[in-house]
Amino acid sequence: MDPSSSGCRRSTRVDWCSRAFSAEAWDRKRIESMLRTIVRDLPLGITLVLEVGDEEKFHSRPLATAPSRTVKVSEHLLDGQQRLTALWRALKDNYEDWTFFVHVPTIDDDPTNDDHEVGVWSYKTWKNSAGNRMPRWADDPAQTARRGLIPFRLLDPQDESGPDQWIDEATASLRPSAQATDVQQVLAAMETYEARRKLLKDVVIAPLRETIRHYRLPYLSLPATTPKDVALDVFVNMNTNSKPLKPYDIVVAEVENHTGERLHELVADLRSRHPEVARFGGTEELALQTAALLQDKAPNRGGFYSLDAEQLIADWSAIGVGLAATADLLSRMNIWDSERLPTAIPFPVVAAILARAPIHGDARGSVEHLCRSYLWRSFFTSRYDGAAATRAYADYRPLASAASTTGPNGSGGANAPVFDPVQYPLPTPQQLMAARWPKGRSSLSRAVLAAANSFGARDFADDSILTARNVGTREYHHLFPDKLLQDAGIDSYLALNCALITWKTNRTIGRMDPVAYLEARSAAAPTSQAIAERLGTHLVPSDELHDAGPYSPTDAAAALAASVKPDFDAFLQRRAAIVGAAMELLCAGEQPQLSDVLSRSGAVTL
Numbered sequence: 001m002d003p004s005s006s007g008c009r010r011s012t013r014v015d016w017c018s019r020a021f022s023a024e025a026w027d028r029k030r031i032e033s034m035l036r037t038i039v040r041d042l043p044l045g046i047t048l049v050l051e052v053g054d055e056e057k058f059h060s061r062p063l064a065t066a067p068s069r070t071v072k073v074s075e076h077l078l079d080g081q082q083r084l085t086a087l088w089r090a091l092k093d094n095y096e097d098w099t100f101f102v103h104v105p106t107i108d109d110d111p112t113n114d115d116h117e118v119g120v121w122s123y124k125t126w127k128n129s130a131g132n133r134m135p136r137w138a139d140d141p142a143q144t145a146r147r148g149l150i151p152f153r154l155l156d157p158q159d160e161s162g163p164d165q166w167i168d169e170a171t172a173s174l175r176p177s178a179q180a181t182d183v184q185q186v187l188a189a190m191e192t193y194e195a196r197r198k199l200l201k202d203v204v205i206a207p208l209r210e211t212i213r214h215y216r217l218p219y220l221s222l223p224a225t226t227p228k229d230v231a232l233d234v235f236v237n238m239n240t241n242s243k244p245l246k247p248y249d250i251v252v253a254e255v256e257n258h259t260g261e262r263l264h265e266l267v268a269d270l271r272s273r274h275p276e277v278a279r280f281g282g283t284e285e286l287a288l289q290t291a292a293l294l295q296d297k298a299p300n301r302g303g304f305y306s307l308d309a310e311q312l313i314a315d316w317s318a319i320g321v322g323l324a325a326t327a328d329l330l331s332r333m334n335i336w337d338s339e340r341l342p343t344a345i346p347f348p349v350v351a352a353i354l355a356r357a358p359i360h361g362d363a364r365g366s367v368e369h370l371c372r373s374y375l376w377r378s379f380f381t382s383r384y385d386g387a388a389a390t391r392a393y394a395d396y397r398p399l400a401s402a403a404s405t406t407g408p409n410g411s412g413g414a415n416a417p418v419f420d421p422v423q424y425p426l427p428t429p430q431q432l433m434a435a436r437w438p439k440g441r442s443s444l445s446r447a448v449l450a451a452a453n454s455f456g457a458r459d460f461a462d463d464s465i466l467t468a469r470n471v472g473t474r475e476y477h478h479l480f481p482d483k484l485l486q487d488a489g490i491d492s493y494l495a496l497n498c499a500l501i502t503w504k505t506n507r508t509i510g511r512m513d514p515v516a517y518l519e520a521r522s523a524a525a526p527t528s529q530a531i532a533e534r535l536g537t538h539l540v541p542s543d544e545l546h547d548a549g550p551y552s553p554t555d556a557a558a559a560l561a562a563s564v565k566p567d568f569d570a571f572l573q574r575r576a577a578i579v580g581a582a583m584e585l586l587c588a589g590e591q592p593q594l595s596d597v598l599s600r601s602g603a604v605t606l
Contacts, residue, residue, distance in 0.1 A: 028098050028122045031086040035120040035152065038087070039102055041211050046218045047080030048238055050231050053224030057231065059257040059309075065094050078235040080219070091212075093153035098122045099138055101149035104204050108148025121149065141170035145200065154205055157213040163205050171196050229305040247304040248284050258309035266316055274324040279337040281344050283323070289348035290319050293396050294355060299348050300389035315355070322355030329354070329371060334454045336468040342379035342446035345388045349396045350375060353403045367403045373589030374399060374418060379447035380583055381424040383417070391417070426583060429576040437493035439476050448495035451582045455594055456537040459502050463534060466500060474500040479540060480568050484551065488561040490568060496575045499538040536594055539578045544571040577601050
């Protein structure tokens with residue numbers, strides 16, 4: 001580093017800078033713009049450098065086309081790689097398809113070029129059949145000089161002889177012939193020759209070289225003691241790309257640098273083989289979270305930044321197995337997508353457990369029992385309301401240990417914090433009744449709906465079962481109609497007042513009183529018992545709906561509320577008891593039948 005250039009780095013030192021991420025990606029127009037900024041001595045964006053201490057925090061390599069160094073790397077270039085690579089390659093003129101020139105209007109013989117400022121132009125190059133670079137004029141100093149073009153490579157401060165040689169060739173045709181005899185003509189020619197040389201050397205090229213030599217490139221330098229995750233945070237926050245970087249982008253570069261594997265392609269293959277995973281969130285994010293847990297790291301940015309790239313590749317097959325198995329497990333719980341998933345936090349935890357779990361037999365059953373219990377407790381408790389990634393990591397460690405030693409009932413997972421009944425108790429009936437509409441983001445609200453859906457959720461009218469194929473077209477239906485409750489001044493948007501049914505059935509119900517709708521359905525269904533059974537698959541008590549109403553549409557709000565509210569409250573209390581009973585069984589890892597729920601809730605029928 002030049003100590004006289006406080007806060008700046010001389011651009012002549014780009015040849016030894018190492019990089020941590022990203023391949024060369026700038027197009028020629030962006031390179032032209034940057035080079036134009038430099039030759040006009042205008043400021044560029046800040047570059048970020050990390051000093052290297054005893055051990056490199058990142059896998060490093062020289063800038064593209066820069067020579068490899070045998071000496072120990074002293075600095076990593078974290079941000080600014082595109083700029084410095086473009087500057088290096090333009091100075092070395094080693095782009096395969098382009099060559100760059102500084103256009104100087106004062107030496108341009110073409111009157112149609114009316115630019116008044118020094119600029120940077122680029123021209124496409126190619127090889128002809130004889131292997132010569134084309135167009136030929138681009139390598140002809142006399143022709144380029146007449147066009148007002150100075151090859152950018154002549155500004156390389158490391159090349160001391162190149163400018164003089166180029167000037168010799170550019171002005172050779174102006175030098176008087178040795179056979180000339182007219183003294184006056186010889187003197188006039190020499191004067192023209194020397195004037196042209198002086199113009200090119202002293203007025204044009206030398207000032208441009210001095211600009212490049214002393215160009216002050218602003219930079220920030222992080223000390224070698226900076227932790228890797230902190231350095232990456234600074235890099236991500238400083239990055240000036242139009243598309244913000246994500247931790248995944250950093251891991252992609254790290255994996256390719258260390259292993260040569262393209263993580264984008266691996267993720268695309270995983271997504272192709274297991275499309276069901278993408279229904280629960282971004283496949284790349286879920287994969288990284290699972291990879292972090294498998295390496296005993298928190299599934300957050302810090303964990304991603306410290307991933308062992310080679311181990312990630314070694315685990316990749318298992319990661320795919322775990323993600324697919326988790327999607328399958330959730331599907332068997334009648335949860336098929338992220339819209340119905342109460343919280344995505346436990347997904348990678350279960351994926352990491354199932355990635356290394358037995359495939360068949362009692363051992364597999366025990367692990368799945370444990371995972372079901374963990375998932376439902378994650379859904380119904382407040383465990384992941386804050387600091388979710390660190391809490392997921394804290395749960396994963398004892399769960400993973402239990403998965404390898406648990407008995408038939410999966411009791412080994414009880415040491416995980418999520419199972420602590422004091423710190424994370426299951427919700428009370430009052431909390432279940434207060435849970436909001438499940439179309440929102442509340443984990444508890446969605447858990448109520450997920451528990452109800454787990455028993456089949458047959459449509460009230462056509463009796464179709466809820467499936468992965470039709471869940472996206474089902475509508476969130478108010479069991480006590482929204483219009484009825486609105487007219488009575490009662491909040492209708494409660495989780496316990498919701499069921500997923502077909503759009504056609506939802507449109508048919510409208511403002512009808514619950515009893516009126518049930519009577520209409522009973523007339524169309526084989527028996528009234530069939531309607532009760534369909535409601536039961538949503539954990540909806542049919543008696544409380546049947547006993548509700550009728551209500552007069554002409555009643556004032558106060559009168560309507562006086563008649564509706566007792567019925568609605570009775571319905572909510574009854575359904576809270578039923579959903580609560582199902583919740584307890586599900587959170588124990590069971591796969592209960594409706595009869596089990598009824599028995600636990602103390603009811604004979606729904």
